[in-house]
Amino acid sequence: MSKSVVIVGASMGGLRAAEALRNNGFDGQIAVIGEEVHAPYNRPPLSKEVLAKEVTHEAVAFKLRAQVEDVIWNLGDPATSVDLEKQVVTTASGKTFEYDGLVIASGLRPRVLDLPNGKVSGRHTVRTLDDAIGLRAALVPGAQVVVAGAGFIGCEVAATARGLGCAVTNVAIDSYPMIRPLGELLAAELQRRHESKGVNFRLQRGIKDLTGTDSLSGVILDDGDFLEATVLVEAISSHCNVEWLANTNLDISNGVLTDSALRAVTTEGQSVDGVYVVGDLARFANPLFDDEARRIEHWNIPTETGKRVGAALSAYLAEADHFAELAAQTFTPLPTFWSDQYEMKIQGFGMPGLADRYELVDGELSDELVMAYFRNDVLIGVVGIGMTAEVMKYRKQLLGT
Amino acid sequence: MITIDVDMDKCQHYGQCVFEAPDIFKLNDNDKLEFVATADDSRRSDVESAVDVCPMQAISIVE
Numbered sequence: 404m405s406k407s408v409v410i411v412g413a414s415m416g417g418l419r420a421a422e423a424l425r426n427n428g429f430d431g432q433i434a435v436i437g438e439e440v441h442a443p444y445n446r447p448p449l450s451k452e453v454l455a456k457e458v459t460h461e462a463v464a465f466k467l468r469a470q471v472e473d474v475i476w477n478l479g480d481p482a483t484s485v486d487l488e489k490q491v492v493t494t495a496s497g498k499t500f501e502y503d504g505l506v507i508a509s510g511l512r513p514r515v516l517d518l519p520n521g522k523v524s525g526r527h528t529v530r531t532l533d534d535a536i537g538l539r540a541a542l543v544p545g546a547q548v549v550v551a552g553a554g555f556i557g558c559e560v561a562a563t564a565r566g567l568g569c570a571v572t573n574v575a576i577d578s579y580p581m582i583r584p585l586g587e588l589l590a591a592e593l594q595r596r597h598e599s600k601g602v603n604f605r606l607q608r609g610i611k612d613l614t615g616t617d618s619l620s621g622v623i624l625d626d627g628d629f630l631e632a633t634v635l636v637e638a639i640s641s642h643c644n645v646e647w648l649a650n651t652n653l654d655i656s657n658g659v660l661t662d663s664a665l666r667a668v669t670t671e672g673q674s675v676d677g678v679y680v681v682g683d684l685a686r687f688a689n690p691l692f693d694d695e696a697r698r699i700e701h702w703n704i705p706t707e708t709g710k711r712v713g714a715a716l717s718a719y720l721a722e723a724d725h726f727a728e729l730a731a732q733t734f735t736p737l738p739t740f741w742s743d744q745y746e747m748k749i750q751g752f753g754m755p756g757l758a759d760r761y762e763l764v765d766g767e768l769s770d771e772l773v774m775a776y777f778r779n780d781v782l783i784g785v786v787g788i789g790m791t792a793e794v795m796k797y798r799k800q801l802l803g804t
Numbered sequence: 805m806i807t808i809d810v811d812m813d814k815c816q817h818y819g820q821c822v823f824e825a826p827d828i829f830k831l832n833d834n835d836k837l838e839f840v841a842t843a844d845d846s847r848r849s850d851v852e853s854a855v856d857v858c859p860m861q862a863i864s865i866v867e
């Protein structure tokens with residue numbers, strides 16, 4: 404009988420894994436189980452240009468290739484549990500899906516603040532298309548917007564909301580926006596650029612409570628300050644969608660731990676045959692940097708991990724001779740990220756957040772620039788604003804080519 | 805032959821596509837994307853990789 408694969412999570416990672424299974428010759432059944440009702444779509448525009456215009460599924464949907472035409476999509480019906488012994492996934496509606504190969508692709512969801520008066524309307528997150536549609540409707544000119552969190556997504560939403568004519572205050576516990584990946588020098592400069600566009604910052608501050616009876620009227624900070632607000636966007640951090648794996652022995656302490664083939668690993672450190680992880684959830688060691696397993700929440704990772712899983716899992720299911728060799732190969736994807744804020748095109752490679760030193764290596768701090776990041780004097784990351792050709796030279800160096 | 809289309813309203817000239825198929829996509833001296841609109845069928849897999857890595861999802865293969 405022909406074999407079957409179940410993919411849990413109908414987003415970029417799940418889609419790329421399905422495509423790669425087909426590209427590597429797997430011709431058994433593929434079923435994709437998704438919590439959202441939408442077919443896979445691209446998330447980055449949800450905080451950027453699509454949020455500034457009109458948010459529709461069509462504007463962000465991934466084109467479905469011919470290879471995945473016969474995939475079974477079970478959408479709007481999340482997986483609630485899996486039995487790794489019996490190899491069966493159960494969904495919220497009570498359906499069961501048996502598998503020979505399982506791909507864990509359920510990603511993240513935003514963490515929201517736990518506040519005493521938290522039930523008011525006007526609170527938003529930005530992860531899904533439905534989130535973005537809701538937020539877009541609230542970002543009317545003159546709206547008083549508080550963005551909690553000054554990471555990339557928080558800063559992108561702040562920039563987009565300014566562009567739409569909202570009054571924007573960014574509240575964050577960090578000392579500068581985006582400081583963790585970028586370091587103080589560049590982060591302080593980006594704060595200056597945001598301020599010149601009219602964003603107010605309340606840094607090293609938390610949110611203690613909200614005011615308003617039915618709808619939000621304001622935000623109380625932990626230093627007692629009060630900000631009038633009609634919209635609160637929470638972009639503080641994320642939770643891993645691993646609840647459906649709770650009854651397994653997989654290591655789900657932070658995402659799902661994997662080996663270098665991206666097979667899920669148990670709390671005892673054993674790789675589980677036929678069970679793979681892709682995208683934001685996969686916690687793997689990357690020998691480009693060191694041997695510490697990390698999750699990487701960048702857009703190129705679903706594609707890189709999806710391709711690797713497609714190759715490994717199809718070889719495993721075909722009981723191919725080259726599987727052992729394939730599984731033992733090192734996996735060294737170069738983390739790649741970008742961010743659009745106002746007219747700035749920020750582009751980064753590697754893991755600048757791990758650096759102990761950085762240096763402005765090209766351009767001007769107040770203009771287009773290239774920043775190189777080092778750990779123990781070894782180049783570990785590069786970030787550019789504009790200057791694509793110069794950034795690419797450092798990218799090459801990071802890859803050791 | 806395959807026909808390649810880049811939606812220039814979407815393209816932000818990030819140049820990710822260049823790594824996947826340098827014979828088809830390149831950034832010119834002004835850091836703007838230039839591309840060859842047709843390619844041999846044998847280039848399909850690399851062009852599909854370029855489609856995958858484009859942050860703006862601006863590239864398509866016209867079927």
Ligand SMILES: Cc1cc2nc3c(=O)[nH]c(=O)nc-3n(C[C@H](O)[C@H](O)[C@H](O)COP(=O)(O)OP(=O)(O)OC[C@H]3O[C@@H](n4cnc5c(N)ncnc54)[C@H](O)[C@@H]3O)c2cc1C
Binds near residue numbers: 448739741
């Ligand atoms: C607003 C926004 C902007 C971003 N911008 C950038 C950017 O500019 N650059 C960059 O590099 N990265 C960016 N990212 C990150 C990038 O989008 C993610 O890395 C990528 O989406 C991860 O894909 P994934 O498939 O692993 O997970 P996800 O896209 O999170 O997909 C997981 C899917 O699984 C579903 N699911 C969850 N639980 C279950 C269950 N039990 N059963 C079935 N389905 C389930 C979820 O509903 C979801 O659809 C951004 C992310 C967001 C949200």
Ligand code: SF4
Binds near residue numbers: 815818819829861862
């Ligand atoms: S990767 Fe996409 S956005 Fe970047 S240059 Fe190529 S087509 Fe344009």
